[in-house]
Amino acid sequence: MREVIVIGSTGSIGTQALEVIRANPDRLKVVGLSGFRNLDLLRAQAEEFGLTESKMAVGPDAAAALVRSQSCDVVLNGMTGSAGLAVTVAALERGRTLALANKESLIVGGPLVKQLSKPGQIVPVDSEHSAIAQAMLAGKNSEVQKLILTASGGPFRGFSKAQLAQVTPAQALRHPTWDMGKVVTTNSASLVNKGLEVIEAHLLFDVPFERIEVTVHPQSVVHSMVEFVDGSVIAQCSPPDMKLPIALGMMWPERLAGVAQAVDWTKSHTWTFEPVDEAVFGSLRLAREVGMAGSTFPAVYNASNEQAVEAFHAGALRFDQIFDVIESCVSQHVPTAELSLAAVLEAERWARVTADSLIANL
Numbered sequence: 001m002r003e004v005i006v007i008g009s010t011g012s013i014g015t016q017a018l019e020v021i022r023a024n025p026d027r028l029k030v031v032g033l034s035g036f037r038n039l040d041l042l043r044a045q046a047e048e049f050g051l052t053e054s055k056m057a058v059g060p061d062a063a064a065a066l067v068r069s070q071s072c073d074v075v076l077n078g079m080t081g082s083a084g085l086a087v088t089v090a091a092l093e094r095g096r097t098l099a100l101a102n103k104e105s106l107i108v109g110g111p112l113v114k115q116l117s118k119p120g121q122i123v124p125v126d127s128e129h130s131a132i133a134q135a136m137l138a139g140k141n142s143e144v145q146k147l148i149l150t151a152s153g154g155p156f157r158g159f160s161k162a163q164l165a166q167v168t169p170a171q172a173l174r175h176p177t178w179d180m181g182k183v184v185t186t187n188s189a190s191l192v193n194k195g196l197e198v199i200e201a202h203l204l205f206d207v208p209f210e211r212i213e214v215t216v217h218p219q220s221v222v223h224s225m226v227e228f229v230d231g232s233v234i235a236q237c238s239p240p241d242m243k244l245p246i247a248l249g250m251m252w253p254e255r256l257a258g259v260a261q262a263v264d265w266t267k268s269h270t271w272t273f274e275p276v277d278e279a280v281f282g283s284l285r286l287a288r289e290v291g292m293a294g295s296t297f298p299a300v301y302n303a304s305n306e307q308a309v310e311a312f313h314a315g316a317l318r319f320d321q322i323f324d325v326i327e328s329c330v331s332q333h334v335p336t337a338e339l340s341l342a343a344v345l346e347a348e349r350w351a352r353v354t355a356d357s358l359i360a361n362l
């Protein structure tokens, strides 16, 4: 039996994690929950899983405090945004397995988060990174030639820059293949999500940026691939359903039977692959640049994006200007001489103030 704290239990990842746990009461047990604004759902979840108020946290600080005080085997971090950093740090410092959906905390913390983690302590839940972790089992780390991340391309695949300037928040939230929270869905539309995922892959698998590729695969069935030195490519394929990587994240390396449907090979399928249009979607190039620059640059990329996404949904920014805001913040940023958690938090604060001021003056 694995005891799990589900952080962000009221969200897309969190509710799907609870579905997996509910269906496997002999293997998984909830011992803590956290939410933010949806307190009615949080209370209902606590009641269903028989948890007292002391095992329910509201907000990022309370969630981190719960992770520090409550014993468990696994912390599933399904919070949105870099607000999840305190939970990631707390889980690693307490020696828990960290099933990580909250990619932002790894990206902004970078080497600091890596230093806190023991080999195997972070299990990726993000679908691409779960796929890579599964494919990696086919060879030795030293035999890996390349990582190939797949991207759906989002709702604006094939759009020109001029078309991107016209899109609405409702269109940005219409993801072609995945049903997810607002921020990650918007990031998929701008390809910021794929940029963040390239940095995430570099940090998780220690593969240099030059050997991490992205290909657009609109069907989202091939979740990512690993190319080995002999030319073999191992891919992980399944119809898009986050319950599969969430279950693996909580049970790694064991698989739970029946969590998701497999591909139906009796039917015809067409899987396509095409290059990313980097002339229209600059966020991927910029993410590689900030990833290679390291220090506090990834934190600035992420925080300025979070501000810009919020402004876009509030009607204060055009969709294409999300990229302009990130690029401007990154180009103005003076990185810290020595990376520390305090320096990351200060860089984030600076990026949010700078992004807000750019947005107000656009």
Ligand SMILES: NC(=O)C1=CN([C@@H]2O[C@H](COP(=O)(O)OP(=O)(O)OC[C@H]3O[C@@H](n4cnc5c(N)ncnc54)[C@H](OP(=O)(O)O)[C@@H]3O)[C@@H](O)[C@H]2O)C=CC1
Binding pocket: 007, 008, 009, 010, 011, 012, 013, 014, 034, 035, 036, 037, 038, 039, 058, 059, 060, 063, 077, 078, 079, 080, 081, 083, 101, 102, 103, 104, 125, 126, 127, 178, 179, 180, 181, 182, 183, 184, 242
């Ligand atoms: N959804 C998906 O399929 C995938 C998600 N991810 C990643 O997983 C993470 C969660 O995404 P998703 O579940 O879609 O997001 P949702 O918006 O659906 O859920 C976010 C969760 O975090 C809580 N939350 C939001 N902001 C804060 C905050 N400032 N402090 C504390 N809690 C907060 C929300 O609480 P409340 O609702 O109560 O306000 C909710 O429980 C993100 O990092 C995302 O990139 C990665 C791959 C796939």
Ligand SMILES: CC(=O)[C@@H](O)[C@H](O)COP(=O)(O)O
Binding pocket: 126, 127, 128, 150, 151, 152, 153, 154, 178, 184, 187, 188, 189, 193, 194, 242
């Ligand atoms: C399901 C998942 O892992 C998301 O992060 C997904 O990657 C979004 O899809 P795209 O970013 O490829 O559009």
Ligand SMILES: [Mn+2]
Binding pocket: 126, 127, 128, 197
């Ligand atoms: Mn993903």
